[in-house]
Amino acid sequence: RYSKGSDVMGMLATVMVDGGGPIPRALKFIGTVFRHPLQYLRTLWPIGFAQKSIILLVMQTLDDSLKLVRRRRWIWPFTRSLTSAEGEVPTYIPVANQFARKLANRIGGIPQSSYNEVLLDVPVTAHILGGCCIGATPSDGVIDLENRVHGYKNMYVCDGSVIPANPGVNPSLSITAFSERAMALIPPKSMINVFSFEKKWKVQQLLATRSVGSRTSRTGTGGSRTSGVSRKKSKTTPRKKTNQAAGSSNKKKSKARAGSRKKAARR
């Protein structure tokens, strides 16, 4: 379903017309309008469409492909844009129309298709996937297991194109999961996101002595900004005393901590 307020999407839909056969689909559309004038008129009224309509998404397990090419538009502004190459995409999926009709019959609805399908014989797809698949070598795929483009340094692909095939469900969560995984695999760079005043006040070193072994990160430097301003005072703040209470009473532990502080500072 579309959410409330998405009624404008109803303007993309009209009465359902099958493709295939010798008669052009646009002619069949005119025939359908004459046979079902009331249904056609109802499809022209978009108010309430989002709340009253069910969108049926057809997902097949067939091995299919879509080739995108850059082509000049024949309508204004006549710019070049990506468009699918003709002849490769099925324009009509009979089982989808059969199912839509069956469902409409059950619920007393009107089976509909998009205008571009019935007038131009051009189908609609919302899930274009698989253009830059993962492969162990450049001959098997565009990217490796960490989303890095084979043969390029610091070039990543993190979008729907890395999903190798139709998962059979809506893909955006999988796309997000793949992208988050790729980001998590990028090692942190030292001194990343450090402001100039942080360098001047040696916040990094201060951070290293305050939280031994912690990694430099946005959260780390953010937290240190407050402590940086009052860093002299912080040596005697109760919080620090509590954190280090055990350490200050134990010489061995404080020696060990001093060692790890040095290590962290070197890092």
Ligand SMILES: Cc1cc2nc3c(=O)[nH]c(=O)nc-3n(C[C@H](O)[C@H](O)[C@H](O)COP(=O)(O)OP(=O)(O)OC[C@H]3O[C@@H](n4cnc5c(N)ncnc54)[C@H](O)[C@@H]3O)c2cc1C
């Ligand atoms: C109508 C519709 C409904 C959908 N409904 C669902 C759904 O309910 N659930 C679901 O899981 N999926 C749904 N999808 C599919 C889902 O939205 C896509 O699979 C997903 O968004 C693809 O993610 P992506 O990162 O690959 O590309 P996109 O989300 O398209 O991101 C590409 C980004 O690149 C930007 N961009 C393009 N060119 C340039 C350029 N030259 N320079 C800079 N930026 C550029 C674009 O502005 C865009 O922000 C729907 C898709 C459509 C069209």
